[in-house]
Amino acid sequence: MPSVTSLDHLYKNLFAKMVGGLVRSIGIKNINTAEDIVQETFLAAQLQWTKAMPENPKAWLFKVCKNIALRHFKNEPVNSNIEEAFYIPIETNNTQVDPAFEMLLTCAHPRFSPKQQVIFALRYSAGFKVDQIASILLSKPEAITKTLQRIKLLIKTENLVFSPEQPTATSQTILLNILYLMFSEGYKTSCGKSILNTSLCEDALSFTQVILKNPTLSTPDAKALYALMLFNLSRFEARFTKEGDLIDLEHQNRATWNSEMIKVASHYLYEAKAKQLSKYHIEATIAYLHCTADSFAKTDWGKIVSLYQQLHLINESPFIQLNLAISKFYAGHLSEALLEMNDLGTNTFIHNYHIYHVTLGKILDKKNERPLAIQHYQKAITLTGHQPEKKYIQNLIDKASYSN
Amino acid sequence: MKKFMLLIREDLRLLEQMTQEQSEADIQKMVGWVEEITQSGNFVQGDPLENGMTLVTKDEIISDGPFIEAKEAISGFTIIKAESLQQASEIASSCPLVHTGQIKMEVRPIMEF
Numbered sequence A: 001m002p003s004v005t006s007l008d009h010l011y012k013n014l015f016a017k018m019v020g021g022l023v024r025s026i027g028i029k030n031i032n033t034a035e036d037i038v039q040e041t042f043l044a045a046q047l048q049w050t051k052a053m054p055e056n057p058k059a060w061l062f063k064v065c066k067n068i069a070l071r072h073f074k075n076e077p078v079n080s081n082i083e084e085a086f087y088i089p090i091e092t093n094n095t096q097v098d099p100a101f102e103m104l105l106t107c108a109h110p111r112f113s114p115k116q117q118v119i120f121a122l123r124y125s126a127g128f129k130v131d132q133i134a135s136i137l138l139s140k141p142e143a144i145t146k147t148l149q150r151i152k153l154l155i156k157t158e159n160l161v162f163s164p165e166q167p168t169a170t171s172q173t174i175l176l177n178i179l180y181l182m183f184s185e186g187y188k189t190s191c192g193k194s195i196l197n198t199s200l201c202e203d204a205l206s207f208t209q210v211i212l213k214n215p216t217l218s219t220p221d222a223k224a225l226y227a228l229m230l231f232n233l234s235r236f237e238a239r240f241t242k243e244g245d246l247i248d249l250e251h252q253n254r255a256t257w258n259s260e261m262i263k264v265a266s267h268y269l270y271e272a273k274a275k276q277l278s279k280y281h282i283e284a285t286i287a288y289l290h291c292t293a294d295s296f297a298k299t300d301w302g303k304i305v306s307l308y309q310q311l312h313l314i315n316e317s318p319f320i321q322l323n324l325a326i327s328k329f330y331a332g333h334l335s336e337a338l339l340e341m342n343d344l345g346t347n348t349f350i351h352n353y354h355i356y357h358v359t360l361g362k363i364l365d366k367k368n369e370r371p372l373a374i375q376h377y378q379k380a381i382t383l384t385g386h387q388p389e390k391k392y393i394q395n396l397i398d399k400a401s402y403s404n
Numbered sequence B: 001m002k003k004f005m006l007l008i009r010e011d012l013r014l015l016e017q018m019t020q021e022q023s024e025a026d027i028q029k030m031v032g033w034v035e036e037i038t039q040s041g042n043f044v045q046g047d048p049l050e051n052g053m054t055l056v057t058k059d060e061i062i063s064d065g066p067f068i069e070a071k072e073a074i075s076g077f078t079i080i081k082a083e084s085l086q087q088a089s090e091i092a093s094s095c096p097l098v099h100t101g102q103i104k105m106e107v108r109p110i111m112e113f
Helices: A004-026 A028-049 A057-072 A079-090 A100-107 A114-124 A130-136 A142-156 A168-188 A195-213 A220-233 A260-269 A279-292 A301-312 A320-331 A334-345 A355-367 A370-383 A387-402 B013-019 B020-039 B087-094
Strands: B002-011 B043-048 B072-082 B103-109
Touching: A004 A028, A004 A057, A004 A079, A004 A114, A028 A057, A028 A142, A057 A079, A057 A114, A057 B072, A100 A114, A100 A130, A100 A195, A114 A130, A114 A142, A114 B087, A130 A142, A130 A195, A130 A334, A130 B020, A168 A195, A168 A220, A220 A260, A220 A279, A260 A279, A279 A301, A301 A320, A320 A355, A320 B020, A334 A355, A355 A370, A355 A387, A370 A387, A370 B020, B002 B013, B002 B043, B002 B087, B013 B072, B072 B087, B087 B103
Parallel strands: none
Antiparallel strands: B002 B072, B002 B103, B043 B072
């Protein structure tokens, strides 16, 4: 009898490969049909495996999927392509491109918004189900379905030309951005350390590995992104207590950081050397400085300040300016940090951003202006809807009140 | 990438009637969206506008707006970077307040020389 988990596991691993394999033979315009065929396959598995479990479940799925597809396209010319397409995913032939990766290249099209690309990639490259995507992105399943339909409509009606074989410079940039965003969604602390999050980070990492193995795609930017992911992953677990409470960088147990991973990441960052630095280079260098510092206090904050300044030049935004202010604060430039914060406070968005108030609270706390610090912490609590963050800030309030 | 201005239009009369909680909740939604499009490398700048306005013409300065027949007026703006007008529009349509129908966005490419 198939356990639900094993079938779910196969679905997660094979859905994108099977849809991608079908799309390869019947064309991206028929993606809906491809998806229907794969869904029908898994439905058949669910029904039949309760009677008799096949010896090789994976081969069974591919065979049934192929048969359904052949039946569906019985008298159509694409029929002959289907046999061929299905030969590939089953065989572990390294020279063949993974169809799930081809789907990723497909959505790396400048016609789509980054959000649409991420949602498409989560569904058709990483194989997450719609309700899982909704929970990862803190959205509603209906909204995810709507976005997927919109993308598929654009593919159909606008006759977009996709050539996964020859990615352009633009699509390469977009590709890295999709993986960066996928990873960031998985890494966000607001959703806690759920299995979905870990799995999403791993998916982004393994697609980046595919890129690094491809001579055309393996650019310095790609290597820097890979290094950034590894630096962050090295302390994935250290960010939470056993109970799932948040631990900030200052209070994480550095001994639990994965030192092997940090070594590999440092190697890739070194390999990523380039004349023109991308945001991945800068973010990875910041992560490198954190990961290799003996303690929070011994971190090279001065260097981090200048890196955030560089990042601000590449991608000017109040959120990066906020990080700049935070790094100035830890570098010991208290008044400079406050100036930066006052400047930021006039921005409506930042003024309603919980991290702004947490930061201001911490700066004021440090200056022994505790009542004012507590006011900002309290404002921050009202601005976040995420329980672990609320709890973390409440903790700051308790500490500040206690020291009064 | 090119720059685009998103002109946010909404019903100013509804906006005036909003309670503080409602308008704070809306701002929260916008903050989440701005954070999202910052991370994806698209956000440049933006601000909501206050309700007061005047209309300055050759002959006079009119001070009791809104001045157009429709009850909608510009209530804010956002500048983003995007590959094309089409992509800019898809980004604009990802704004949660657009989803609820509360605001509309006019997407205009900023002229470059």
